[in-house]
Amino acid sequence: MKVIMIAATTLCGRISPAPLGSELDRRLLERMRDETDASLLGGATLRQADPQMLGTGGKAGQRLRAFITASGDIPLEGKKVFASGPAPLIFTARQCRQELERRLAGRAEVVVLPPGSGGLSVAAAISEFERRGARSVLIEGGAILNYSALRQRVVDEVMVTLTPKLSGDEHAASLADGPAALGSPLLALRLVSCLPQPTGEIFIHYQVCYEEQHA
Numbered sequence: 475m476k477v478i479m480i481a482a483t484t485l486c487g488r489i490s491p492a493p494l495g496s497e498l499d500r501r502l503l504e505r506m507r508d509e510t511d512a513s514l515l516g517g518a519t520l521r522q523a524d525p526q527m528l529g530t531g532g533k534a535g536q537r538l539r540a541f542i543t544a545s546g547d548i549p550l551e552g553k554k555v556f557a558s559g560p561a562p563l564i565f566t567a568r569q570c571r572q573e574l575e576r577r578l579a580g581r582a583e584v585v586v587l588p589p590g591s592g593g594l595s596v597a598a599a600i601s602e603f604e605r606r607g608a609r610s611v612l613i614e615g616g617a618i619l620n621y622s623a624l625r626q627r628v629v630d631e632v633m634v635t636l637t638p639k640l641s642g643d644e645h646a647a648s649l650a651d652g653p654a655a656l657g658s659p660l661l662a663l664r665l666v667s668c669l670p671q672p673t674g675e676i677f678i679h680y681q682v683c684y685e686e687q688h689a
Contacts, residue, residue, distance in 0.1 A: 475604050479613040479620055480506055480633040482675075487648045488641040489615060492523060496673040499635045503614075504530045506633065507537065511608035514565075514599060516619035517543030526555050527614070534559030538608055542587070542619060544594050546570030548578070556581040565599045592622035592652050600628050621652035624661060627684050632663060638674035662686035 480503060482495035493500070507513060513527040520541050527539045539555060540563035541548065548564055555562055562582045566574055567589075574584045585602055587594040596619070603611050613623050623629050634649070650656065663680035670676050 475600060475608070476510075476610045476631070477600060477613060477623070477629050478506065478510065478610070478631045478633060479615075479623065479629045481615050481620070481649055482635040482637055483649055484637055484639045484641045486641050488643065488646040489617060489649055490522075490647045492519075492615075494637045494639060495635045496637075496671075496675060498671055498673050499637075499675060499677075501530075502633075502635065502677060504528065506612055510537070510610040510612040512538035512540065512603045512611045513614055514540050514542060514596075514603075514611060514619070515614045516616045517541050517545065517548055518618065519614070519616045520553065520555070521547065521549055524552065524554055525614070526559070528559075536560060538563065538603055538606060540565060540599065540603075542566070542594055542596070542599060543570070546574050548574060548582075550577065550581070563602075565594065565602075567594060590622065590626050592625040593618065594622070595626065596623045597626050597628050617647035617649065617651035621650040621656070624650055624656050624682070625652060629682050631666070632680045632682060634678045634680070636676040636678060657684075 481489050482499050483489050507529040542565040544567050546566050564582045564584045565587045568586045571586050587598045662683040664683050666679040668678050
């Protein structure tokens with residue numbers, strides 16, 4: 475199973491307010507969806523936007539689309555992901571299952587996850603994808619999900635679009651937000667490729683190196 479994290483960030487590392495990237499970045503994201511079997515987003519992303527996790531040409535295909543929420547706070551009103559394409563999965567805590575199933579009324583499948591480091595077990599979500607036939611997963615954020623996935627060591631590669639923008643907002647989400655450092659003291663990444671774009675963006679591709687530490 476290959477797990478790829480993808481995001482667009484400002485020069486100061488913020489991923490909100492989204493979307494930050496250009497049309498080129500959007501096409502990259504859609505191509506990566508075409509090339510993977512599943513997408514996973516945090517519940518906060520659904521609360522703040524209307525993601526559909528569609529590939530090239532606006533197609534959902536048969537890809538697995540899922541959200542993960544420890545709180546069970548999943549909005550339904552006006553969210554297109556529940557209206558077209560295969561019904562998404564909602565990963566949640568056991569205590570949220572019954573209420574979510576009642577509210578969703580068949581518009582999504584609720585799957586209970588055990589707790590993990592930094593939140594629910596993202597590793598268990600990845601295993602569920604694999605059980606359903608997926609061989610690759612695209613993690614599309616947000617910050618808490620990204621942190622949990624990295625903390626639980628399930629991410630193999632990170633793809634970042636560095637945009638020619640600055641935020642400076644200390645309250646805006648960063649690429650990965652959590653209570654402690656991801657490494658000792660930092661989590662190491664190995665550069666795979668770095669491609670400047672005519673938009674001023676840079677497409678950067680990294681491999682995650684859990685066994686290496688920055689001095």
